[in-house]
Structures are given as C-alpha cells and as structure tokens.
Amino acid sequence: MYMLDEYEIDMFSLSDLKQLVNDPMVDINEIIENLVQKKFISRIERGKYVRANFRDEKVIGCFLVPDGTIAYWSALNLHGLTEQFSNTIFIQTTHTKKEKSVFGVRYQFVKVKDAKRIGIETQGVGNHLYRLTDKEKTIVDCFDQPQYSGGYSELIRAFSQTDISQDKLIHYCTAIDNVSVTKRLAFLTELLKKPKMKRFLKYAEGEVNARNILMDPFGEEKGSFNAKWKLRLNITQEDLLDICNKHY
Numbered sequence: 425m426y427m428l429d430e431y432e433i434d435m436f437s438l439s440d441l442k443q444l445v446n447d448p449m450v451d452i453n454e455i456i457e458n459l460v461q462k463k464f465i466s467r468i469e470r471g472k473y474v475r476a477n478f479r480d481e482k483v484i485g486c487f488l489v490p491d492g493t494i495a496y497w498s499a500l501n502l503h504g505l506t507e508q509f510s511n512t513i514f515i516q517t518t519h520t521k522k523e524k525s526v527f528g529v530r531y532q533f534v535k536v537k538d539a540k541r542i543g544i545e546t547q548g549v550g551n552h553l554y555r556l557t558d559k560e561k562t563i564v565d566c567f568d569q570p571q572y573s574g575g576y577s578e579l580i581r582a583f584s585q586t587d588i589s590q591d592k593l594i595h596y597c598t599a600i601d602n603v604s605v606t607k608r609l610a611f612l613t614e615l616l617k618k619p620k621m622k623r624f625l626k627y628a629e630g631e632v633n634a635r636n637i638l639m640d641p642f643g644e645e646k647g648s649f650n651a652k653w654k655l656r657l658n659i660t661q662e663d664l665l666d667i668c669n670k671h672y
Contacts, residue, residue, distance in 0.1 A: 428465075432551055434478045435487055438471040468526045481513055481529045482547075482554040488524070489517040489533060493544050493555040496534065496572035499562040502547075505582035508574050516541070516557065516565070534572060540565075540600050543592065560592040567605040576640055577667045583609070584616050584668035590624035597627075606631045608639060611653040615661060616668060628653075639664075 428436075442452050456473065459465045465473045468484060478484075482502075486492035495516035500506045512523075512530045518541055521533040543561025548554050557565060563583055566573035573579040597606045610628035613621045636654050638645065643658040650657060659667075 428475065434480075434551055435472075435474045435483065437473075466527075469524070479527055480548075480552055480554075481527075482556075483552050484526055484529075485513045485515050485531050486554040488526070488531060489515065489519045489521050491519070491541065491555075492517050492533075493541070493557060495557045495562065495565055496569065497566070497574035499557045500566065500574065500579075500582055502556060503559050503562060503586075505559070505562070505586055506574060506578050508578055510574055514572050532572075534569065540568075542599050543596055558592070559586060560589055561596050563588070564593065564596040564600060564605060564609075567608060568600050568602050570641060576642060580612065580664065580667050581670065583612060584618075588618065588621070590621045593621075593624050594627045597631075603631055603633055604637045604641075607637065607653045607655060611639070611650060611655055612664070615664060 428434075438452065438456065441456070445452060456465070460467055460473070463476050466476050466478075467473050469488065472487065474484065482494055485494060492515045494502065494513065496514040497506070497508075497510045498512075498514045501509050512532050515531055515533045516536055517533050518536060518538055519533070520535050523530065523532045525531070543558045543564075544555050545558050546553050547556050563579075563586075566579050566582075570576055570579060593609065597609070606628050610625055610632075613625060613628075632652075632654055634654065636649060636656050638658050639647070639655050640659050645656070645658070647656050647658040647660065649655070
C-alpha cells in the first residue's frame with residue numbers, strides 16, 4: 425500500500441505493479457491477494473485492481489480494455505448534448521470484449537475498426553484521466569450506430585442544437601466510411617440551415633450514391649423522397665423541425 429500511496433495509484437494491473445516493483449524476489453501475486461482479502465483493494469477483473477474506495481466509472485470503463493474510449497450515448501451526455509442518461513456506459517474499442525458490470529455499473533463494449541478510432545480527447549485530472557470521443561465524433565458515431573445513441577429523435581436534436589466543426593465532420597465521415605450517415609447529416613444540415621457548413625455539403629454531394637435510404641433507419645418504409653440526398657423521409661420535414669425545436 426505504501427507504493428500505491430507514494431505513486432498516487434488508484435487503479436493498476438498486475439503487470440503494471442510487477443514492472444514498478446521490478447524485483448524478482450518479491451511475490452507480487454501474494455501481496456495482491458493479501459490486500460484483496462484485507463479489502464484494501466478490489467479486483468475489477470482478472471489482473472486488474474482498484475483501491476477499495478475508487479469508484480470513478482468513467483476511468484474504470486476505459487481501463488477495462490487497452491484502448492477503451494467513452495462514446496455514443498455516454499459521450500453525448502458528457503458533452504451536454506442530451507439530458508437523458510443511460511444506465512449503461514458505452515465503451516468504444518478495437519478489441520472484442522463482452523459486456524460486464526463493475527460495482528453495479530454496466531459496461532457495453534462496441535468494437536470498431538482501427539480507422540474509426542479517431543476524434544478522441546482526454547478528460548479528467550491527474551491519475552483520473554479517461555478517453556472520450558469529441559463532440560463531432562460522438563455525433564458521427566451515433567449516426568453510424570444509432571442503436572447506441574439513446575434514441576434517434578434525441579440524436580437529431582443533439583445535432584441541431586450544437587455548433588459543429590465542418591472540417592472535423594468531413595474527416596470523421598470519411599473515416600467511418602458510411603455514406604448513409606453522410607447523406608442524413610447533409611440533409612439535416614440543409615434543413616436546419618446550420619451555418620459555416622458549405623465545405624461539408626460540397627463534400628457530401630460528392631459522396632452521394634444512387635441508393636435511397638430511410639431517414640430514420642428504425643422507421644417504416646414510407647414517406648416522400650428527397651432526390652438530392654437520396655433519402656426517403658419516413659420522418660417528415662415538419663416533424664424533424666418539431667423534434668429539433670423541443671427542449672427538455
């Protein structure tokens with residue numbers, strides 16, 4: 425415990441501690457098991473531990489996988505883009521990992537390709553740092569996988585009520601390589617008359633393909649067609665504007 429205090433370590437892996445001690449004569453495994461039994465530290469999973477009173481779910485979530493990053497609905501909330509809060513913390517990673525609960529908090533891990541692991545910022549202070557997708561990447565990720573966004577209407581409202589960097593939007597849409605996302609965002613950009621988005625709209629025009637898609641991917645096959653963006657408006661323009669104008 426003295427070493428943990430000296431280095432102000434709240435969370436560590438067995439390999440981290442062995443590297444820190446760097447003494448083959450010291451049985452780290454035995455020391456750790458003794459501290460767990462005495463409830464000075466808690467095991468969050470095999471080979472990973474935290475101090476018994478450490479409960480920062482954001483930091484723990486990112487620690488559970490090597491490149492863990494808070495994303496999707498959880499990131500929307502942390503960026504203040506939604507007031508709705510999920511009981512699950514969504515962690516984006518390039519690794520495969522089953523969902524799990526730690527100290528009563530449920531974590532869901534969403535595996536993505538290496539190319540999609542961009543737009544990440546660091547939050548927190550000192551030893552309590554965690555990774556979080558930035559505002560624009562969070563929006564793009566949620567349109568890419570809306571099942572993790574906390575509701576399509578809430579996602580549309582979040583996009584409408586925040587300032588967006590068009591250069592970041594172009595960069596992230598290119599990285600995720602999902603034309604449907606680009607078309608939906610471009611249509612909303614025009615409908616909402618979002619300022620300083622000309623470069624993004626020009627980029628989107630170059631990406632449009634001939635396939636018509638639904639504005640709401642979870643909705644019914646109905647509604648008028650938008651020829652420019654190849655969208656079927658199963659949510660009418662009036663309803664979309666109504667969604668965007670609601671404040672909760």
